[in-house]
Amino acid sequence: MNPVNNCIVALLFGLLITSCAALTGCTTTVTAYTADKAIEPDSEGEQRLWSLANKFDQALEKSGSLYKDPELEEYLNNILNKLFPEFGDVMHARILKAPVLNAMALPNGSIYLNTGLLAVMENEAQLATVLAHEGEHFVQKHSAKQREHIIQAAGWGTLGGIALAGAGIPPELASLAAISSITGYSREAETESDNLGYQRLKKAGYDVRQAPQVFRHMIREVEAEEIKQPYFFSTHPKLQKRVANFESLNKSDTNGSLRVIGEKEYLDTFSQLRLKALEAKLERGQYKVLIALLSDDAANTSYGSIGAFLLGESYRLRGHEGDAELAMKAFLSAQQSGLNTAGLYKGMGLIEYKSGHIDKAAEAFVHYLKLADENEPELSFIKIYLKKIKREQHEQAD
Amino acid sequence: MNKLIKISLVLAFITIASCALPTWTRVESGVYVNEGNFSIVLPTGWLKIENIDKTGILVSIDGPALQSFTIKHENFDKAFGTTKTEVTTDTLSYELMEYYIAEYKAKAGNRVIEVESKEAAMISGKEGFRVGMWYKNQGGLRFKQVTYGCINGSEIYTLTYHAPVLYYFDKNVVEFEASVKTFLIL
Numbered sequence: 001m002n003p004v005n006n007c008i009v010a011l012l013f014g015l016l017i018t019s020c021a022a023l024t025g026c027t028t029t030v031t032a033y034t035a036d037k038a039i040e041p042d043s044e045g046e047q048r049l050w051s052l053a054n055k056f057d058q059a060l061e062k063s064g065s066l067y068k069d070p071e072l073e074e075y076l077n078n079i080l081n082k083l084f085p086e087f088g089d090v091m092h093a094r095i096l097k098a099p100v101l102n103a104m105a106l107p108n109g110s111i112y113l114n115t116g117l118l119a120v121m122e123n124e125a126q127l128a129t130v131l132a133h134e135g136e137h138f139v140q141k142h143s144a145k146q147r148e149h150i151i152q153a154a155g156w157g158t159l160g161g162i163a164l165a166g167a168g169i170p171p172e173l174a175s176l177a178a179i180s181s182i183t184g185y186s187r188e189a190e191t192e193s194d195n196l197g198y199q200r201l202k203k204a205g206y207d208v209r210q211a212p213q214v215f216r217h218m219i220r221e222v223e224a225e226e227i228k229q230p231y232f233f234s235t236h237p238k239l240q241k242r243v244a245n246f247e248s249l250n251k252s253d254t255n256g257s258l259r260v261i262g263e264k265e266y267l268d269t270f271s272q273l274r275l276k277a278l279e280a281k282l283e284r285g286q287y288k289v290l291i292a293l294l295s296d297d298a299a300n301t302s303y304g305s306i307g308a309f310l311l312g313e314s315y316r317l318r319g320h321e322g323d324a325e326l327a328m329k330a331f332l333s334a335q336q337s338g339l340n341t342a343g344l345y346k347g348m349g350l351i352e353y354k355s356g357h358i359d360k361a362a363e364a365f366v367h368y369l370k371l372a373d374e375n376e377p378e379l380s381f382i383k384i385y386l387k388k389i390k391r392e393q394h395e396q397a398d
Numbered sequence: 399m400n401k402l403i404k405i406s407l408v409l410a411f412i413t414i415a416s417c418a419l420p421t422w423t424r425v426e427s428g429v430y431v432n433e434g435n436f437s438i439v440l441p442t443g444w445l446k447i448e449n450i451d452k453t454g455i456l457v458s459i460d461g462p463a464l465q466s467f468t469i470k471h472e473n474f475d476k477a478f479g480t481t482k483t484e485v486t487t488d489t490l491s492y493e494l495m496e497y498y499i500a501e502y503k504a505k506a507g508n509r510v511i512e513v514e515s516k517e518a519a520m521i522s523g524k525e526g527f528r529v530g531m532w533y534k535n536q537g538g539l540r541f542k543q544v545t546y547g548c549i550n551g552s553e554i555y556t557l558t559y560h561a562p563v564l565y566y567f568d569k570n571v572v573e574f575e576a577s578v579k580t581f582l583i584l
Contacts, residue, residue: 064534065508098508285481285500317496319484354488377516381492384518384525 032140035086039109046107046144053108053143060096060112067095067115067273075269076113076131079124082204083132084139091135095273099280101221105134107143118270119277120217120293122302124262125201125210132197132204140196142189194242198249207259212246215239224292267302275303278310282317290314294330305337312347324351342372346382358389365389422447425457429580435471436522436555439580441573465561465570467577477554480504489549491518495527498547498556502531509533521548521555522583532563542567544574550583557581 030046033039041047060066076093084091090109099116106112111134121127137143201208219239267274281290294303294311303310312330315323331348349364365386372379422445430446431437432455440446444467446457454470456462474485478501485497495516503511515530526548534540540563547556559574561567 062538064510096508097510283500284504285478285483285497286504317483317493317500319486319489319493350490350492354490377513378492380518381490381495381516381527385490385492 030141030144033087033138039087039090041107043144046141049107049143053106053110056106057108057110060094065097067097069095069273072269072273076127079128079131080111080135083128083200084135087135087139091138093131097280099277099284099286101218103130103134105137105143107138107141109138111135111138115273115277116281119274119281120221121266121270122213122263123210124266125206125208125260126214126217127266128201128204128206129197129211129214132200133193136193136196136200137189140189140192142186142193190242191245194245195249198246202253202259205259207261208246208253209250210261212243212250215243215246219243220292220296221289224288225286226288275306275310278303278307282310282313285317287314287318291318305334305339308334308337309339309341309344309347312344316347316351324355327351340371342368342376345371346378349382349385353385353389358392362386362389362393430455431584432469434584436469436584437580437582438469438577440577441467441570459570460566465559465566467570467574468558468560469555469581470558471550471553471555474552474554477501485549485554487549487552491525491527491548494547494549494554495529498527498545499529499531506533519546519548521546521557521578522550522581524548524550524583526555539564544571546578555583 031042041050072095073093076095077088077091080091080093081088087109091111092109093111093113095118096112096114098114099119100114101117101120103111103113103117111131113130117130118127121130198208198211201211222239278290278294290310291314294307294314301307308330312327312334315327315330328348328351331344331351334344345364345368349361349368352358352361352364365382368382369379369386372382425440425442425444425446427442428439429437430440432448440457441459444457444459446455448455450456450468451470453472454468457467458465477485478497481497481501481504483497483500485494489497499511499513511531511533513529513531515528517528519526519528526546528544528546530542530544532540532542541560542563543558543560545556545558547554549555557574557578559571561570
C-alpha cells in the first residue's frame with residue numbers, strides 16, 4: 001500500500017472510530033445473535049456496519065480478488081453449517097486470492113479465508129477451527145463491539161495482513177476488513193471467539209486437538225516474516241497464549257481421538273489451491289515463509305514433489321550461505337518423487353551455473369530445453385547461459 | 399512597515415519553497431547526462447524531472463499519470479526493501495528479474511499483477527532483463543509497464559515505461575524503446 005493510501009486509511013480509521021464511538025451505548029446495548037431471534041441489525045450503528053460489509057462484498061466481487069470455485073465454497077459452507085446450524089442461511093464463506101495467512105468475518109455474516117491460510121491448513125479439523133472462530137465473531141457481533149483495538153488492527157492491515165486497498169478495494173472498506181481479520185479484534189473478543197468456537201468444534205464432532213495447530217501455523221509465519229512488536233501483539237492475546245489456551249481446554253477433553261480430523265478429504269479437495277497459493281508466495285518473494293513451512297517434514301509430505309521443488313526454489317532465491325546445497329537437495333528429492341518438469345531442471349541448472357559447475361549446469365539446461373515449451377518466457381536467459389558455458393568448455397578444451 | 403515585513407516573509411517563503419521542489423524542464427535534443435551515473439538520449443520535447451526518489455529521472459509528455467518513463471539506480475540494500483531480498487554482484491540477470499517481479503508484486507498488495515513477458519536483454523552492454531507486466535487499477539483501467547534492469551557494481555539500474563493501455567501505452571512505447579538503446583552507464 002502506498003503512503004497516500006496509508007494516510008487515507010488512517011484518516012478513515014479515525015472516522016470509523018468516531019462514528020463507532022458516536023453510537024453511544026454500543027458496548028452496553030449490543031447483544032449477540034441467538035437462534036430464536038431474527039438475524040438482522042439491532043440498531044442504526046449495526047445497520048451501518050452491515051451496509052459497509054455489503055459494499056465490501058460487492059467491491060471484492062468486482063475486484064477479481066475472489067478465488068471462485070463452487071466446489072470449494074460448498075465444502076467450506078458445509079463445515080459452517082455443521083458448526084452453526086442455526087445461522088447457516090446468513091453465514092457464507094468465500095475464498096480470497098491473498099497469500100498471507102489470514103481470515104476475516106464481516107458484520108453481515110460474510111467470512112473470507114485467504115488462499116494463504118488454506119495453503120497451510122493440514123486437515124478439515126484445522127479449517128473448522130478457523131471457521132468456528134470467525135463465525136463466533138459474527139454471532140457475538142464483535143465488529144459492533146469493537147472499539148479500542150482498531151488502531152492495532154490497522155497496523156496488521158497495512159503491514160501486509162490484508163492490504164486490500166491495493167486490490168482495488170476502497171480504503172474505507174479495507175479498514176473494515178482490517179478490524180474484521182483473524183487478528184483484528186480486541187483481546188477479549190478473540191478469547192471469546194476462541195473459547196466459543198472450541199465448543200462449536202466439539203459439538204460438531206471435530207478433533208479439538210487440531211485447534212492449537214492453527215495458531216502454531218501463524219506463529220511460524222510471523223517468525224519467518226520477522227514481524228516485530230510493537231503492534232497488535234502488544235495488546236492482543238499473544239499467539240503463544242492462544243495455543244496454551246487451546247491446550248488447556250484440550251486437557252479436559254478425553255474423547256478427542258474419537259472425533260473427525262478429515263485429513264484426506266481436506267487435502268484431496270484443496271490440493272490444487274494449496275500449491276497455487278504456495279507458488280503465489282514464491283512469486284511475492286516470501287522465501288523465508290516457504291522455507292519455514294516446507295522444511296517441516298510432515299508438511300512437506302502433504303505437498304508432494306511440487307512442495308519439494310518449491311522448497312528448492314525458495315532456497316535458491318533466498319541465496320544465503322549453504323542455501324545452494326539445500327536447494328539442490330530439495331530439487332533431487334522432488335526428482336526422486338517423480339517430478340520431471342522444465343522448471344526443476346532450470347532451478348538445478350541455475351544452482352550449478354552459479355556454483356561454477358559448468359558441466360552439470362549444461363546438462364541440466366539441456367534437459368530444461370528439451371522439456372520447455374518453445375514459448376516459455378525464460379528460454380532466452382537459459383540459451384544465453386548455455387552459450388556462455390559452451391564457450392567456456394571450448395576454452396578449457398583448448 | 400509591518401506590511402512590508404509580511405510581504406518580504408511571504409516572498410522569502412515562496413522562494414525557499416520553490417527551491418525545495420523539483421521542477422519540470424523540457425528535454426532538449428541531444429544526449430542527457432546524469433553526472434557520474436548514466437547518459438541517454440531522451441525523447442525531445444518531453445518534460446523531465448530529476449532526482450525522483452533521490453535516485454533518478456522521470457520523463458513524460460502528457461503527465462506521469464498518462465505515461466511515465468523513469469530511470470532509477472539504487473544500491474543493493476535499498477532496491478528490494480519490501481521483500482528484503484539480498485542481491486550481490488554474483489546475482490544472475492534471471493534472478494534479478496525474479497527479485498524485481500517479487501518486489502513489485504509484494505508492493506502491490508493484493509492487486510493482481512500479470513506478467514506477460516520475460517526476456518533476456520542487454521542494457522549498456524550488461525546482461526539484464528526486460529519484463530512486461532499489467533494490472534487493473536481501482537476503476538478497472540488497465541495499465542501496462544515495461545522494465546529493463548541490470549546490475550552495475552553495487553547498484554541496480556532500472557528503466558521503466560508505465561502507461562494506461564487505453565491509447566497511451568502504444569502511443570509512446572516506441573520512443574521509450576528507442577531511448578533505452580541509447581542508454582549508457584558511465
